[in-house]
Amino acid sequence: MTGLIEIEGVTHAYPTAAGPLPVLENLQISVPENEFAAVVGPSGCGKSTLTRLVAGLLLPDEGGVRLHGEWVRSPRSTVGMAFQNPVLLEWRTILDNVILPLEIVAPRMGRRERVDRAMQLLEMVGLKGFEAKRPSELSGGMRQRASLCRAIVHKPEVLILDEPFGALDAFTREDLWQTLRNLRQEEPFTTLLITHDLRESVFLGDQVFVLSGRPAHTQYVLDVDLPDDRDIEILYDTRSVEMLAILREQIRIAQGRSTAEQAVNA
Numbered sequence: 001m002t003g004l005i006e007i008e009g010v011t012h013a014y015p016t017a018a019g020p021l022p023v024l025e026n027l028q029i030s031v032p033e034n035e036f037a038a039v040v041g042p043s044g045c046g047k048s049t050l051t052r053l054v055a056g057l058l059l060p061d062e063g064g065v066r067l068h069g070e071w072v073r074s075p076r077s078t079v080g081m082a083f084q085n086p087v088l089l090e091w092r093t094i095l096d097n098v099i100l101p102l103e104i105v106a107p108r109m110g111r112r113e114r115v116d117r118a119m120q121l122l123e124m125v126g127l128k129g130f131e132a133k134r135p136s137e138l139s140g141g142m143r144q145r146a147s148l149c150r151a152i153v154h155k156p157e158v159l160i161l162d163e164p165f166g167a168l169d170a171f172t173r174e175d176l177w178q179t180l181r182n183l184r185q186e187e188p189f190t191t192l193l194i195t196h197d198l199r200e201s202v203f204l205g206d207q208v209f210v211l212s213g214r215p216a217h218t219q220y221v222l223d224v225d226l227p228d229d230r231d232i233e234i235l236y237d238t239r240s241v242e243m244l245a246i247l248r249e250q251i252r253i254a255q256g257r258s259t260a261e262q263a264v265n266a
């Protein structure tokens with residue numbers, strides 16, 4: 001099956017004063033339409049670089065990225081993004097922050113329609129009643145909820161999430177995982193999530209891609225065979241615990257602390 005996101009043989013190095021720094025090497029990742037791919041890997045292996053390539057903010061030295069079969073050669077408005085620090089504009093209300101992408105990609109859409117769309121999402125993530133507030137009046141978790149709404153308000157073909165929950169406390173984070181799953185059930189979208197949190201990758205992902213140490217290639221792919229309708233308790237089930245153990249071992253291999261042979265024999 002061809003994926004909606006196809007990362008095909010991507011190789012990339014950054015020029016540095018000490019010479020080229022190889023970051024990605026022949027990376028292959030395929031994400032089918034409406035599926036959720038989580039990407040984990042050792043620190044500094046090139047995960048954020050990967051998001052910049054998919055968003056068209058960076059062009060690879062070799063290989064390429066295709067979205068819906070089209071090569072990505074420049075930034076695309078059909079990609080939604082959310083990062084660890086939600087960059088909300090303080091001079092705009094929460095509602096007007098969420099509406100912003102519609103002003104850019106759908107300039108002909110009327111104000112009423114934009115407001116209805118944004119309010120529908122704000123209600124889904126539990127922010128109804130906060131639409132007139134400024135970002136600084138909200139908690140970190142609430143700001144991240146608003147940032148998720150803004151990332152999907154224009155129905156992007158791809159949602160890229162780069163450590164969006166990394167700065168939140170454990171309870172808020174788990175709450176947002178559930179919110180994200182609920183949003184996807186209401187309105188499916190194809191997602192690429194970068195995370196350091198293996199539980200997050202299993203709870204949210206349909207597939208988890210483990211990247212090797214730098215220069216990164218796809219070292220391991222885990223199919224998350226859990227029911228679509230999951231709540232947080234599922235992470236304590238035997239199957240989840242087994243998958244987390246596999247991922248932990250793969251990360252150790254990627255960090256060079258273990259060997260593939262040890263993993264096979266474990």
Ligand SMILES: Nc1ncnc2c1ncn2[C@@H]1O[C@H](COP(=O)(O)OP(=O)(O)OP(=O)(O)O)[C@@H](O)[C@H]1O
Pocket residue numbers: 014015016021023042043044045046047048049050
């Ligand atoms: N513009 C740049 N120029 C030179 N080197 C860069 C540039 N951007 C990133 N790097 C280097 O490339 C490597 C990969 O960076 P990247 O941010 O993609 O890794 P990461 O896996 O997202 O890291 P982390 O897990 O710590 O967030 C790092 O060694 C980083 O220092």
